[in-house]
Structure formats: structure tokens, C-alpha cells
Amino acid sequence: MELSEALENYIKEIYELEEVKGQAKVTDLILAFQVSPGTISKALDRLESLGLITRSNRKLKLTDDGRKIAERLIRSHRLSERLLTDVIGVDWIRAHEIAHRLEHIWPDDVLDKIDAILGFPSTCPHGHPIPGRMKIPTGKLLSEVNEGEYKVVMIVKEEEWILRNMEMLGIKPGETIKLLKKDEDKFIVQINGKINEITKTLADQVVVNV
Numbered sequence: 001m002e003l004s005e006a007l008e009n010y011i012k013e014i015y016e017l018e019e020v021k022g023q024a025k026v027t028d029l030i031l032a033f034q035v036s037p038g039t040i041s042k043a044l045d046r047l048e049s050l051g052l053i054t055r056s057n058r059k060l061k062l063t064d065d066g067r068k069i070a071e072r073l074i075r076s077h078r079l080s081e082r083l084l085t086d087v088i089g090v091d092w093i094r095a096h097e098i099a100h101r102l103e104h105i106w107p108d109d110v111l112d113k114i115d116a117i118l119g120f121p122s123t124c125p126h127g128h129p130i131p132g133r134m135k136i137p138t139g140k141l142l143s144e145v146n147e148g149e150y151k152v153v154m155i156v157k158e159e160e161w162i163l164r165n166m167e168m169l170g171i172k173p174g175e176t177i178k179l180l181k182k183d184e185d186k187f188i189v190q191i192n193g194k195i196n197e198i199t200k201t202l203a204d205q206v207v208v209n210v
């Protein structure tokens with residue numbers, strides 16, 4: 001099925017909302033894409049008529065066909081990111097931006113070759129699982145755990161300001177992070193021997209293993 005890039009992006013966003021929040025709502029899409037309710041509604045009509053989503057009470061659900069398309073796109077996005085960071089040496093902020101374009105272009109057989117070159121990675125550089133390889137990692141937000149030592153599993157949102165802060169602090173999937181002290185909005189953390197203070201907003205963006 002040939003879909004426009006815009007429709008592909010909506011499907012992918014619905015999938016990712018389900019992954020992070022457990023469900024997707026029309027209002028989430030309006031917020032994420034900064035488009036009018038009318039535009040979203042037209043796109044959703046189209047996706048529904050193609051049998052890719054179902055709608056009830058402003059909640060959206062992917063059908064099996066919709067899920068397949070979303071998983072293919074997300075696999076393509078996350079493998080593109082890995083290719084850019086691991087092979088080409090692009091930083092993880094630009095890798096995410098460029099992958100938004102690359103994800104739509106790879107034919108399946110080329111994507112499989114990229115996957116093989118990368119050694120069949122299980123996650124993107126930000127820790128998000130590559131569909132078909134592993135389940136959504138279990139863990140807790142750094143803002144929700146008690147003082148102690150953890151491994152960073154995933155950065156929740158791949159937004160530039162978040163990734164820039166994480167980079168500066170050395171918070172990356174696989175790194176060990178010590179939560180030394182937590183107050184209302186202040187989290188004292190230690191990474192690689194360096195002690196830093198981070199806000200709850202940032203601590204909300206880090207998933208650690210528990």
C-alpha cells in the first residue's frame with residue numbers, strides 16, 4: 001500500500017503513543033503535529049477507510065494492517081538512526097532528524113541489509129526497541145525511583161533540547177546513573193564520577209532499569 005508521507009507519520013505517531021502512554025487520542029495528534037482539528041480529522045477518515053485504524057470516543061487504535069505499517073516505519077527509523085550514529089558518525093540529535101526523512105525511502109531488502117551491517121541491533125541509539133527484536137523495555141522513570149544505582153535504558157522523547165541536555169550530562173542508554181538525592185524538583189545524580197543537579201522535567205525523560 002502506497003501512503004503519503006503525512007499519513008505514514010500519523011500512523012507512526014499513533015503507534016508510538018500506544019507504546020509510551022498505552023493509548024492514542026486525537027488531541028495527542030493535534031498537539032504533536034501542530035495542525036488543525038480539521039486536517040487531522042480528514043487524515044483519520046482516510047486511514048479509517050483504508051482499514052488501518054479504528055476510532056471510538058476520540059481514541060485511536062491501529063488495526064493489524066496499520067500496526068504492520070507502523071512497525072515497518074519505526075524499524076526503518078530506528079535502523080536509520082543506528083546507521084547514522086554507528087557507521088557514519090552523526091550525533092544522536094541529527095541522526096533522529098535525518099532518520100525522519102530516511103525512514104520513508106528504504107526498500108525492504110535494503111533495510112534488511114542495513115540491519116545485517118549493523119549486527120541486528122535491538123534498540124535505536126536512544127534506547128527505543130526495534131520492532132520484532134525485543135519487547136518494550138521494562139523500567140521506571142528516573143523521577144519515580146528511590147535513591148540508588150541504575151542503568152539507563154531509554155530516553156523517552158527524542159527532542160533536541162532533551163537530547164542536548166542528556167548528552168551534556170552523559171546520560172545515555174547503557175550508562176550507570178546514581179541517584180544520590182531527590183527533592184520536589186531537584187535530582188542530584190552521578191554519572192561517570194561527575195555529580196550534577198537535574199530538574200524533574202529531565203528526570204521524567206529517563207527510563208532506568210528496576
Ligand SMILES: [Zn+2]
Binds near residue numbers: 096125127158
Ligand atoms: Zn531513536
